[in-house]
Amino acid sequence: MNKEQRGGMTRREFAKASAVTGFAILTAKSGLAEDNSDTLKIGLIGCGGRGGGAVLNCLQGNDNVKIVALADVFEDRIKSKRSEMENHKSPRIKPKVDIKDDMCFTGLDAYKKLLETDVDVVIHATPPYARPMHITAAVAAGKHIFVEKPIAVDPAGVRIFIDAVNKAKEKGLSFVTGTQRRHQRAYIETIQRIHDGEIGEVLSARAYWNGTLPFCHERDPKWGDLEYRLRNWYNYIWTCGDNIVEQHIHNLDIINWVMNAHPVKVTASGGRAWKPREEKYGDLWDNFSCDFEYPNGAHMYSFSRHWNDSANAVFEEVTGTKGKSNCRDMGKDSGDPMIQEHVDLVNSIRGTGPYLNTGIATAESTMTAIMGRMAAYTGKELTWDEAINADLSLVPDDLDWDKPYPVGPIPVPGT
Numbered sequence: 001m002n003k004e005q006r007g008g009m010t011r012r013e014f015a016k017a018s019a020v021t022g023f024a025i026l027t028a029k030s031g032l033a034e035d036n037s038d039t040l041k042i043g044l045i046g047c048g049g050r051g052g053g054a055v056l057n058c059l060q061g062n063d064n065v066k067i068v069a070l071a072d073v074f075e076d077r078i079k080s081k082r083s084e085m086e087n088h089k090s091p092r093i094k095p096k097v098d099i100k101d102d103m104c105f106t107g108l109d110a111y112k113k114l115l116e117t118d119v120d121v122v123i124h125a126t127p128p129y130a131r132p133m134h135i136t137a138a139v140a141a142g143k144h145i146f147v148e149k150p151i152a153v154d155p156a157g158v159r160i161f162i163d164a165v166n167k168a169k170e171k172g173l174s175f176v177t178g179t180q181r182r183h184q185r186a187y188i189e190t191i192q193r194i195h196d197g198e199i200g201e202v203l204s205a206r207a208y209w210n211g212t213l214p215f216c217h218e219r220d221p222k223w224g225d226l227e228y229r230l231r232n233w234y235n236y237i238w239t240c241g242d243n244i245v246e247q248h249i250h251n252l253d254i255i256n257w258v259m260n261a262h263p264v265k266v267t268a269s270g271g272r273a274w275k276p277r278e279e280k281y282g283d284l285w286d287n288f289s290c291d292f293e294y295p296n297g298a299h300m301y302s303f304s305r306h307w308n309d310s311a312n313a314v315f316e317e318v319t320g321t322k323g324k325s326n327c328r329d330m331g332k333d334s335g336d337p338m339i340q341e342h343v344d345l346v347n348s349i350r351g352t353g354p355y356l357n358t359g360i361a362t363a364e365s366t367m368t369a370i371m372g373r374m375a376a377y378t379g380k381e382l383t384w385d386e387a388i389n390a391d392l393s394l395v396p397d398d399l400d401w402d403k404p405y406p407v408g409p410i411p412v413p414g415t
């Protein structure tokens with residue numbers, strides 16, 4: 001969409017004008033001396049490791065941006081992230097941190113309160129269970145968005161997220177997803193060469209994320225079920241989607257990108273080889289092996305596992321009629337892709353770069369992982385259409401600190 005099609009407005013003005021009624025009231029200036037109409041105000045939802053990192057990446061890579069608001073379910077996470085940002089040593093970061101007490105929001109509705117402020121851009125880095133609901137609200141509030149991967153944990157969530165992505169497009173909101181390899185030069189240049197025919201027609205692919213268990217926390221006796229599920233979120237299916245969704249999505253995304261398509265079919269297996277049946281280890285499996293089929297008949301063999309003291313391997317590889325590639329070997333890296341994705345977002349918002357909305361690609365990569373998990377858990381071959389249209393919604397409708405959220409049964413194929 002060019003400036004004429006937007007009625008002579010910049011993309012930023014257009015996005016604001018097309019946002020919900022009453023937005024003009026919410027964009028009143030804070031009165032800070034350094035404020036000007038081009039300063040982008042950022043709000044972070046999900047103040048953990050990646051959220052804090054993403055904010056620093058954004059501040060490092062861009063001029064005239066500042067972090068002004070934080071939202072998290074837990075107050076201790078806000079306090080520690082705020083302190084880390086405010087005490088940052090870098091002269092490129094510190095002046096861009098301007099967080100007031102009344103711009104810090106805690107609780108299950110913290111995201112709603114942050115969306116009512118005048119932030120222009122939301123960085124979303126909660127665990128993925130919350131993504132579809134929060135991103136729908138962020139788009140309705142007319143915010144530009146950076147959202148971490150994966151974008152959901154179930155087909156219902158993917159469908160909700162896709163609807164929000166399309167609405168963001170209609171409103172001209174910039175929308176960048178945290179699949180940083182898509183902003184990494186070596187991948188971009190190599191995959192362009194593959195698309196140009198360098199290795200011939202792609203006949204098969206391999207994608208691996210074989211790594212160790214990321215984290216697992218003991219329960220503090222003071223925590224209710226919900227607090228424990230959210231603090232130990234990497235261990236429950238409804239909060240993280242299992243390791244294939246939470247982590248392996250990065251590698252599946254690369255192969256979808258190379259193939260210019262999502263798989264049409266999958267057959268898979270997996271299990272839980274070493275984890276004791278304890279609450280802290282949740283209900284996840286610890287290994288998946290999937291055979292995905294693409295529309296042209298090519299197959300991708302995918303392996304993902306969380307095993308300690310084992311051979312780790314994280315890579316992608318494609319084989320064509322004229323050669324092989326690891327999807328990075330025909331390009332040259334420069335810079336940090338985790339900074340570049342924020343530079344690309346801000347350029348899109350300001351109209352100094354191409355308009356970006358990468359939501360559908362990441363929704364498809366998330367769905368690819370979910371489809372593999374569904375095939376493995378059930379032991380059945382699944383088509384894309386069956387998987388994405390499945391009536392499967394794992395995230396509880398009501399989240400309440402006082403309610404019980406028992407750990408689900410560990411999936412057993414055929415049951």
Ligand SMILES: NC(=O)c1ccc[n+]([C@@H]2O[C@H](COP(=O)([O-])OP(=O)(O)OC[C@H]3O[C@@H](n4cnc5c(N)ncnc54)[C@H](O)[C@@H]3O)[C@@H](O)[C@H]2O)c1
Pocket residue numbers: 045046047048049050051071072073074077107108110111125126127128130148149150178179180230246
């Ligand atoms: N792109 C990458 O390479 C990359 C790297 C690391 C993490 N990530 C992604 O970032 C996300 C977060 O990972 P992390 O390592 O930062 O986890 P984390 O546990 O450090 O942080 C998550 C934060 O979200 C908060 N939170 C949970 N539910 C919330 C809700 N409903 N509303 C507001 N806040 C909520 C938690 O309290 C926590 O502070 C994950 O989806 C992960 O896959 C991406």
